[in-house]
Every structure is written in structure tokens, then in C-alpha cells.
Amino acid sequence: MYLVVEGPIGVGKTSLSQRLAARYGAELKLEVVEENPFLAPFYENPAAFAFQVQVFFLLSRFKQLSQLSQGELWQGSVVGDYLFAKDFIFAAMNLKDHEFSLYNDLYTQLSPRLPTPDLVVYLRAEPEVLLRRIEKRGRPFEQAMRAAYLTDLTGRYDDYFRSYRGNLLTIEAGAIDFVGDFGQEEQLMGRIHAALGSLSAAD
Numbered sequence: 001m002y003l004v005v006e007g008p009i010g011v012g013k014t015s016l017s018q019r020l021a022a023r024y025g026a027e028l029k030l031e032v033v034e035e036n037p038f039l040a041p042f043y044e045n046p047a048a049f050a051f052q053v054q055v056f057f058l059l060s061r062f063k064q065l066s067q068l069s070q071g072e073l074w075q076g077s078v079v080g081d082y083l084f085a086k087d088f089i090f091a092a093m094n095l096k097d098h099e100f101s102l103y104n105d106l107y108t109q110l111s112p113r114l115p116t117p118d119l120v121v122y123l124r125a126e127p128e129v130l131l132r133r134i135e136k137r138g139r140p141f142e143q144a145m146r147a148a149y150l151t152d153l154t155g156r157y158d159d160y161f162r163s164y165r166g167n168l169l170t171i172e173a174g175a176i177d178f179v180g181d182f183g184q185e186e187q188l189m190g191r192i193h194a195a196l197g198s199l200s201a202a203d
Helices: 013-024 039-044 046-070 086-094 097-113 127-137 147-162 182-202
Strands: 002-006 027-029 078-080 119-124 168-172
Touching: 002 013, 013 027, 013 078, 013 119, 013 182, 027 046, 039 046, 046 086, 046 097, 086 097, 086 147, 119 147, 119 182, 127 147, 168 182
Parallel strands: 002 078, 002 119, 027 078, 119 168
Antiparallel strands: none
16 A cells, blocks of 8 residues: 655644554655755745755655655555655746756656555645644744745645546545544544545455
8 A cells, every 4th residue: 555645834744644654554754854955045035945945855755755666565555745746736836937847857757757656645724724733833944934825835736636637535634633633533544544445445
């Protein structure tokens, strides 16, 4: 099983991925975020650091996920907190002209080499919910994030998943507290387990 949790910044991807990995005894693949040396400068000056931040993410995510193409998936289940395509979503927001063209060439070459998840759980929430959660978790480099940026990002995620062709389960994460409420966590786990079960039945 290869299961991915995806959604915009602050929606709870990592928290849910950790719970799912523990529940299924799966290997946990978390995206590299704070190790990106260009991220903090990017939030302060997006135009100057957008290309560097995107290429760092593109290559680090490809390196991590390419391990799954080399047999790791056959050794057991994997749960990840990002989809490789998320990198393109952010790049389309942040890059312009020749920078985006160069990035797109790199992405197009790398993307087909990676495995497709058996199921993607898309956590979505409105921008005001994301802002509250971002403030609560307190990463310093995220505190300058604007509501307009999150509105744009949420819209792009929605657009992407409207045309997603893989197996998808969409969860309105703004309406539930699966971190602080055990009952809601169990309900969410039940929905995901049922979605995975339906895939097995289809096989």
C-alpha cells in the first residue's frame, strides 16, 4: 500500500500521516520543509527566492520518492505527507516566464519516474482555518504568510484535484479536529480504511 495525504499549508497533513503510519505499521515519508535554506528568505522576498526554493523542493522530493521506485514499496506499506505534483502547484504560483519554463522541463523529466499512490487523501480547509492553524503551530518563517496567498493556494489545490485521475478521498478538514478529538480521529480513520478496502475489493 502506498497512501498519500495532501493539502495546503497548515491543514494537518503531517499529523494525519503520522497517525496513519502508526495505524497500519507503515513506513512514514515526510517532506523536507525546514531543511530548505531558501524557504525563510522566500517568505520575506518571494520574487527573489522563488526559483531556488522550488528547485530545492523538486530535487529533494524526487530523491526521497525515487527510493520507492527501487523496491521499498514491495517491502511493506508507505504513508507520505505529500504528493510529488504538489511541487508543480507551488511552482505555477511562484515562478514566471523563463524560470517556470526551466522548472517545467525538470518536472516533466522527473515526474514519470515515480510511483503512483494507491490512494490520495486530500485534506482541504478554508484559508481562515489554515491561518489559525499556521499561527498555532508557530513556525517562525510561516508567520508572515498572507491570507491572499493561502486563498490562491487553496484554489489551485481544488483545481488540481477536480481533475485528478487517481484514487482520491476528499476530506473537509476544517470541520473536524482529528488531532484533539479522539472520536473524530476514529471517524476519519474509518473513512480512510473503507476507501482502502474498496480498492482491495475492486482488485
